[in-house]
Amino acid sequence: MKMLCFFVVALLSSSTIFAQSSGDSYAIKVLETEVRLWDDSKKNVDARNVEYRTTQGDIFTIVRARTAVIADKAVEGWEIEFWHFNADRTQQQQSLGFTKGMTPSIVFVDKAQNGKRFFISSADLKIVATTDFRRRHSWARIDAFIIPVKVRFKNNQPGGVSELTQSINVGPAVSYTKNYGGPFGKNSISLLFAVNATNVSVDEKTVPGIVTGKTTLLGLSPTAGINWQYDKINFGIFTGIDVLFGDAMDKWAYRKSPWVGLSFGTSITDLTSPKKENQ
16 A cells, blocks of 8 residues: 555656646746746856846746756756736836846846746746646637526517526537636636537427427527636626427427526636637
8 A cells, every 4th residue: 555655646746747848838826036048059048147037927938948057067947938028017027136246137027038038947847837827818618518597588489488497508619718817817708609419498388299298308509608707706698599409390489589598606617628828
């Protein structure tokens, strides 16, 4: 048992070490940390007496593995490039702090360093940065979501009255999300587009001549909606139209009726596969 536990811990540790790779994007998670300017002509860190610092929320992408010589020691790490800063990020505009003696000048990485490459050691990367952050914009795939409150309108169909129901939608869906508050913010707004399989509750009145009692049929549901998230509170509103199959398609009282649905409490994007955002 002890040997098994040791093996699991070792496996997890090794997976963490080898998780870093070129093309991965990270966000700085500590309040402030130092990075070194990379001098590609010398294939080493820049030797000038300038200290570059980056702050929490700054995002960068690994370019390639590098070995730098720092204080006469070889240090394994990565050549990185920060995602380009905008002029309106005033909280991180360049500031030079010249002091007496041998203390280096301090430069906070910002718009002036757009396109420049820096070096961060593998050891520091594991401590000061994380891949668990939110992009400013992102697309995601959603495999399933629940609409707990769904109102289907009669739309002048035979026997039609407005119907209150709920449904589970399963199938291909995508969402576009705009996040607020930076990489570690908690507020967002999402647009969702889907063509899902869904459950439709029917009875002998809504599908006359086909159904003899209350039952559930499979339907197809083109859906669009919008979801707001504030901290851990979510609220969504959706609309669409359900389509049944077979003989029930033309007999269903709500065959041309649009619906409006509400969701709340849990995020519709909990079951998503986020894609990398353009820098």
